Amino acid sequence: MTKFYFDVRDVFRAPRLALSAKKILLQFMGLLVGYLGYLVFTYLAFLSSGSSFSETWEYRGLFPFGDFLFTEWYSWLIFIFGCLIALICWLLASTMVAKVTYEQLKGDDFYSSKEAFRFLKKHFAPAFLSPLSMLAFIAFLIICGIIVGLLGKIPYLGELGIGIFYLIPLFAAALCLAYVIFIFFVSLLLAPAVVATLKEDTFETIVQIFSTVWNQAWRYFVYTGLVGLMSKLGIFIFGYFSFRAVQFIHLSCGVFMKDKLTDITEQALSYITIPERFLDYFSNIFAGLNFRFHLPEIGPGIYLNWSGEISAFLIAISLIFIIFMVLSYGLAIISTGQTVTYIILRKKKDDDDLLKRKTETEEEEERREISEIPPEAEEEKEKA
Template sequence: MIKFYFDIRDVFRAPRLALSGKKILVQFMGLLIGYLGFLLLSYIAFFSAGSSFGETWEYHGLFPMSDFPFTAWYSWVIFGIGCLFALVCWLLASAMVGKITYEQLKGDDFYSSKEALRFLKKNWSSVMLTPFSLLVFIAFLIICGIIIGLLGKIPYVGEIGVGIFFLIPLFAAALFLAYVIFIFVFSLLLAPAIVATTKEDTFEVIVQTFSVIWNQAWRYFLYTGLLGVMAKVGIFIFGYFSFRATQLIYFSCGILMKEKLADIFEEALSYITIPTHLLDYFSNIFPGINFRFHLPEIGPGVYLDWSGSISTFLIAISLVFIIFMVISYGLAILSVGQTLTYVILRKKKDDENLLERKTEMEEEEERREAEEKAKEEAEKEEAKPEEKPAGETGESEEKTKEETGS
C-alpha cells in the first residue's frame, strides 16, 4: 500500500500516478469513443441543416466545432446529443481511471482495465445519474421560476405578489439554485471519484458531493485548482515531446521523400480543423505566459493522387490519435487527482480511511469462503441418518419381538 499523508502532499502525486499506460489508454478510449459519437451526430446535424456531407467535410473536416449553420431546433438537439454523448463517455472513463487509482493506492498495482470495466458495468448508473439528477432538479427550479413569471403577468395581483414574495421565497430559491448549479459543475469531476472509491448509489453520491464541497470547500477548490495547473503543464510537456517526435519523423523521412512528404503532411493538416484558439491554448504552457511550441499553420491542402490521398488520411487519423493521447494524459491527471482528493477529504470530513476498506478480491474471497462453508454444512446435513418418528420406532421393536418369540 502506498504511504498516504491525507493532506496536500498527496495531491502532487497525481501527475506521476497518471503517467501510466493503463490509465492513459482508458482515458484515451473514452475520449475516442465520445469523439466518434460526437463526430457522427455532428455530421447528421449539419446534414439536417442543409449541408451535404462533402460540404461539411470540406469546411469542417474531422472537427466540426465552429461556424454552425443550424437554424432549426432539431439540428441543435442532434448536435447537443452528440456533445452529451462525449461527456458521458468522459465521465465513465474517469470512473474507470479512478477505480484503477484507488486499487493502486490500496496496494493492487495489477488491477487491470478489464476489472475496472467490470466494476463500471455494475456502477455506471451512479456515475451518470448523479449529474443528470442535479440537472433535472435545476430544470425543475427554472420551470418554477417561469411559472411564477407567468403568474406575475396577472394584472395588479400578479405584480404585487412578485413584489411581496421577491425576497422570500424567490431570492432564497434563486440563491439555492445558483448553489446547485455550482455543485452540478463540480459533480462532473467529483462524482466519478466518489463512485470509484465507495461504490455508493446515486443518492449517496449526491449527498457526498454536497457534503465535501460544503464542509471542505477551501481544501477542495485548492486541490482542484492545483490539479488544473498540473494537468495543463502535463499536457504541455507531453504535447511538446509528441510534437518533437513528429518533427523527427518528418525530418528523417523527408530526406528522401522531400516535397512528396511535405505535400502529404500539408494535406493531412488540412483535416485537423481544430479552432486556432484551442491549438494555441494547448501549445502554450499556460495562459498569459508566452512559452510555447509553434505548430505549423494549417493550409487549404494540395491535390494528391489516390495513393497520396490514402496516406494523407491515415496520417491525419494518426495525428488525431496523438492529440487525443496528449489530452488523455491531462484528463488522467484530473481523474487521478480527484480520487486522491476525495480520499483525503473523506478522512478530514468523516475521519474514515477509505484505503482500509476491503478490496474487491478480499470481498470475492469472503464470498467464496461463505459459499464453501454453506455447501459443507449442507453436505453434513445430508450425510446425517434420517431420524424415524417415535411411533414407527415402537412398532418396529414390537414386530421384532414377535418374530423372535415365534
C-alpha cells in the first residue's frame, strides 16, 4: 500500500498518479463519447432550428461551440440534452479513473480498466444522479420563486404577501438555493470520488458531499485549488510536447512533400473550429503570463483533390484525438486529485482510513472462499 500522510503532501501526487495510460485512456473514452453525443445533438438542434447541414458544417465544423442562436424552444432542449450527455460521460469516466486510483492507493497496482468498468456498471447511477438531483432541486426552487412572483401580481394581497414573507421564507429559500447551486458545482468534481471509494447510493453520496464541504471547507478548496493548478500545468506541458511531436512529423515528412503537406494540413486545420480563446488558454502556461507555445492560425482552408480532402479530414480527426488526449491528462489529474482529497478529508472528518479497507480483489477472493465453504462446515462453525 502506498505510504499516505493524510495531508496536503499527498495532493501533489495527483499529476504522477494521473500519468498512466490506463487513466488517460479511460478519461479519453469518456471525453470522446461525450463529445460525439454533444456533436450529434448540437447539429440536430441547428437543423431543427432551420439551419441546413452544409451551412452548419461550413461555419462550425467539428466543434460547434458558441453562437447558439436557436430560434425554436425545442432546439434548445435538444442542445441541452446533448450537453447533459457530455456531462454524464465525463462523470462516469471520472468515476472509473477515481476507482482505479483508489485501488492503486490501497496497493492493487494491477486493477484493470475492465474491472473499473465492471464496478461502474454496478454503481453508475450515483455518479451522475447526485449532481442531477441537486440540479432538479435547484430548478424546483426557481420554479417556486416564479410562482411566488405570479402570486405577487395579485392586487393588494400579492404586494402585502411579498412584504410580509420577504425575510422568511423567501430570503431563507433563496439563501438555500445559493448554497445548493454552489454544492452542485462541487459535486461535479467530488461525486465520482465519493462513489468510487464508498460505493454508496445517490442519497448517501449527496450527504457525503455536503458533509465534506461543511466540515472541511478550507481544506477542500485549498486542495482543489492546488489540483486545478497542477491540472493546468499538466495540460500545458503535455500539450507542448504533443505540439512539438506534430512539428517533428511535418519537418520530416515535409522534406519531400513540401507544399502538398502544407496544403493538406491547412485544410485539416479548417475543420477544427475551436474558439481561439480556448486554444490560447491551453497554449499559455497561466493566464496573465506570456509563456506559451504558438499554435498555427486556423484559416478557411484551400481546394484539394479528392485524395487530399480525405487525407485532410483524417489528419483533422487525428489532431482532435491528440487534443482530447492532452485534455484527458488534465481531467485525469482532477479525478485523481479529488480522490486523494476525499481520502484525506474523510480521515480528518470521520477518522476513517479508507485505505485500510480491502481491495476489490481481496473482497472477491473472500466472497469466493465463503461460497466454497460446504454447508456442513458452516453448521459446525455455528455450533462451536
